[in-house]
Amino acid sequence: MTPRKKKLDDADVLVLFGATGDLAKKKLFPALYNMARSGFLTTDVVGVASTKWSHEEFVNYAFESIKKTVAAPDDKVLGFLDKHLDLIVGKYEEQALYDDLAKRLEGKKNIVIYLAIPPSAFEQVTRGLHAAGLMDRVRLVVEKPFGRDLKSAIHLQDSLEMVLPEERIFRIDHYLGKESVEDILVFRFANSIWEPVWNHRYISSVQITMSEDFGIEGRGAFYDGVGALRDVLQNHLLQVLALIAMEPPSEINSHNMEDEKLKIFRAIAPLNPESVVRGQYVGYLDEPGVKPHSDTETFAAALVHIDNWRWAGVPFYLRTGKALAETTLEVVIEFKQPPRMLFAETQAGAPNILRFRLGKKDGVDIELLAKSPGDSLSTQPVQLNVEFSAALGERQEAYERLLRAAMSGDHMRFTRIDSVLETWRILENVINGEPALFPYFVGSWGPERANELVGGEWIDL
Ligand code: BG6
Numbered sequence: 001m002t003p004r005k006k007k008l009d010d011a012d013v014l015v016l017f018g019a020t021g022d023l024a025k026k027k028l029f030p031a032l033y034n035m036a037r038s039g040f041l042t043t044d045v046v047g048v049a050s051t052k053w054s055h056e057e058f059v060n061y062a063f064e065s066i067k068k069t070v071a072a073p074d075d076k077v078l079g080f081l082d083k084h085l086d087l088i089v090g091k092y093e094e095q096a097l098y099d100d101l102a103k104r105l106e107g108k109k110n111i112v113i114y115l116a117i118p119p120s121a122f123e124q125v126t127r128g129l130h131a132a133g134l135m136d137r138v139r140l141v142v143e144k145p146f147g148r149d150l151k152s153a154i155h156l157q158d159s160l161e162m163v164l165p166e167e168r169i170f171r172i173d174h175y176l177g178k179e180s181v182e183d184i185l186v187f188r189f190a191n192s193i194w195e196p197v198w199n200h201r202y203i204s205s206v207q208i209t210m211s212e213d214f215g216i217e218g219r220g221a222f223y224d225g226v227g228a229l230r231d232v233l234q235n236h237l238l239q240v241l242a243l244i245a246m247e248p249p250s251e252i253n254s255h256n257m258e259d260e261k262l263k264i265f266r267a268i269a270p271l272n273p274e275s276v277v278r279g280q281y282v283g284y285l286d287e288p289g290v291k292p293h294s295d296t297e298t299f300a301a302a303l304v305h306i307d308n309w310r311w312a313g314v315p316f317y318l319r320t321g322k323a324l325a326e327t328t329l330e331v332v333i334e335f336k337q338p339p340r341m342l343f344a345e346t347q348a349g350a351p352n353i354l355r356f357r358l359g360k361k362d363g364v365d366i367e368l369l370a371k372s373p374g375d376s377l378s379t380q381p382v383q384l385n386v387e388f389s390a391a392l393g394e395r396q397e398a399y400e401r402l403l404r405a406a407m408s409g410d411h412m413r414f415t416r417i418d419s420v421l422e423t424w425r426i427l428e429n430v431i432n433g434e435p436a437l438f439p440y441f442v443g444s445w446g447p448e449r450a451n452e453l454v455g456g457e458w459i460d461l
Contacts, residue, residue: 007408007410008408010110010408010409011043011139011406011408013043013110014041014043014044014046014407015045015046015048015101015111015114016028016046016047016116017048017113017114017117017125018048019047019049020053020058020061022219024047024065025065027174028114028116028399029062029065030065030066031397032081033066033070033077033078033081034396036077041084043084043407044084045081045084045086046086046101046105047086047088048090048097048101049088050090050091050092051089052089055086055087058085059082059085063078063081086104088100092121092124092125093124095128095132097128098134109137110409111138112138112139112141112407113134113141114403115141115143118222119143119146119156126163130163138164139169139170139409140169140170141172142170142171142172144171145231145235146415146420147424148225149424149427149432150425153420153424157417166417170405170411170414171414171415171416171417172402172415173236173239173414173415174398174402175236175239175240175398176402176413176414177398177402178358179395180357180358180359180362181239181243181358182413183362183388184240184356184358185243185252187356189248198310199311200310200311201336202335202336203333203336205314205316205334205454206241206244206245207334207458208237208240208316208318208319208332209320209330210329211319211320211327211328212321212327213323213327214323215281215323215442216290216322218289219289220287221288221289223289223298224290224291224294224296227297227298228278228297228300228320228321229278229300230431232320233300233302233318234426235423237318238265238426241264241318244316244331245310246261246263247263252412254412254414257412258416262418265419265423267307267311268304268307269305269307269426270427270429271302271303271429273430273434275302276303276430276435277300277301277435277438277446277447277449277453278300278437279297279298279437279438279439279449280295280297280437281298281321281442282439282441283323283442284323299321299440300318300321301318301319301446301449301453302317302319304317304426317454319446319450321440323442324443324444324445325443325444327359329357329358331355332353332355332356333353333356334351334353335351343379345378346369346378346379346380347369350369350379352366354367361387362388362389362395363385364385364386365383365384365385365386366385367381367383368381401413
C-alpha cells in the first residue's frame with residue numbers, strides 16, 4: 001500500500017449528494033452550522049438531490065434541521081448559510097445532472113463530494129462524476145457500510161480506484177469522529193498504569209455494546225437491505241474493538257493507526273455462525289418499507305477472539321440492536337479475580353470492572369472492592385466515575401469533525417480499504433451463511449440466546 005500524502009489542500013467547495021435525506025437533516029446541516037459559526041466554513045455548499053425543491057425550500061429544510069439541534073441559532077450564521085447553500089436537482093441515473101454540477105463547479109480546484117446516499121448508488125454517481133470530467137479535482141467522502149460483503153466491497157473499491165487514487169477517498173465510520181471513542185487511545189497510551197494489565201493475564205473478557213431504544217424510525221427501505229451486522233457490527237463495533245485491542249502506534253497518524261488496526265483485524269478468524277446471534281424485534285415486519293417475511297436482523301451479538309499474544313483466550317463480546325431497553329454505547333473490561341480470595345465470602349463474583357461510556361455524557365467508571373463499614377473484613381463494590389463533559393467541557397459532534405477533516409484533506413479518523421476488507425472477511429461466514437433469527441420484544445435486551453453466548457448474563461449497563 002502506498003503511503004498517503006500527509007495532507008491535501010483545503011477544499012474550495014463542498015457538494016452534498018443526498019442533501020434532502022435523513023443523514024443531512026440529522027447530522028450534516030447542524031455540523032455545517034457549527035463550522036460556519038466557528039469561521040471554518042467559508043466555501044459554498046452545493047446540495048444534490050432528486051427532490052424538486054426551490055432554493056428557498058432547500059434552505060428552509062436546512063434551517064429546520066439546524067433549529068432542532070441548536071438552541072438559539074445566530075442570525076448572522078444563518079444568513080451566511082442562506083448565501084452559500086445551493087441545490088442542484090436531477091436524477092442520479094441521468095448524465096445531465098453531473099454535467100449541470102460540473103458547470104456549477106467551474107473554476108473550483110479542490111472539490112469535496114460527500115455521498116450521503118445508499119451505497120448501492122455509489123458506483124453510478126462516481127461514473128457520472130467521471131464522465132462529467134470532475135474526477136481529477138474531486139475528493140470523495142463515502143458513508144459506511146462500504147459495500148455489503150467482501151466481494152462487493154472489492155468491486156466497489158475497484159470501480160473507485162479506476163477514477164480516483166486512494167488518497168482522495170475518505171471512508172466514513174462516524175464512530176472514529178467521536179471524541180469519546182478517540183479518548184480510548186488517550187486513556188490507553190497517555191497513561192502508563194494500564195499497559196501492564198492490558199492483556200490476557202489480567203483481563204478476563206471485553207464486552208462492547210451499542211444499543212438503541214428506538215426502532216428503525218421510517219428508514220425501513222434502507223435498513224431492511226442492510227441489518228444490524230452490516231449497519232453497526234462490521235464497522236462501528238469492530239473499529240471500537242480495534243482501538244481497545246491494538247498495539248500503540250509508533251506515532252499518531254492515520255497510516256500508523258490503520259496499520260495497527262489492520263493487525264488486529266488480521267488476527268481475527270472469520271466468525272463462526274455458532275458464535276453469532278441474530279434477532280429481530282417483534283413488530284419490525286409491520287414497519288413501512290420492510291419486505292413481508294424479511295429476515296433482516298435488528299439485533300446482532302458475536303463472540304470474537306483475537307488470535308495474538310496479547311489477547312490469547314480473551315473473549316470479546318459484541319452486541320448491537322434496535323428497539324432495546326436503553327440507548328447506550330459502552331465498553332466493559334472485566335478483570336480477573338486475584339490469585340487468592342482473602343475475602344472470599346463477599347469478594348467472589350465481583351471482579352474489577354473498567355467501563356468506557358462512549359455515548360452521551362461519556363466518561364469512565366472503575367468498579368473496585370472496598371471494605372464494608374463495621375467490624376468484619378467484608379467487601380463491597382464502589383465506583384470511581386468521571387463524566388468528561390462535566391470535568392472538561394462539551395465535546396464536538398462527530399460529523400462536524402469529520403467534515404472539517406475531509407475539507408482539510410486529513411485522513412485521520414477515516415478508514416483504509418485494507419482494514420475495511422478485513423472486517424468484511426471476518427463477517428463473511430455469517431452474512432452469507434445467515435445464522436438463525438430469534439424474535440425479541442421491544443424494550444428487552446434482545447433474544448435470550450445472546451445471554452447464552454456470554455455464558456450467563458451480560459455485565460449490567
Ligand atoms: C449509524 C447507523 O451508522 O449509526 C444507525 O446507520 C445508527 O442505524 C447510528 O442509529 C448510531 O449513531 P450514534 O452516533 O447515535 O451512536
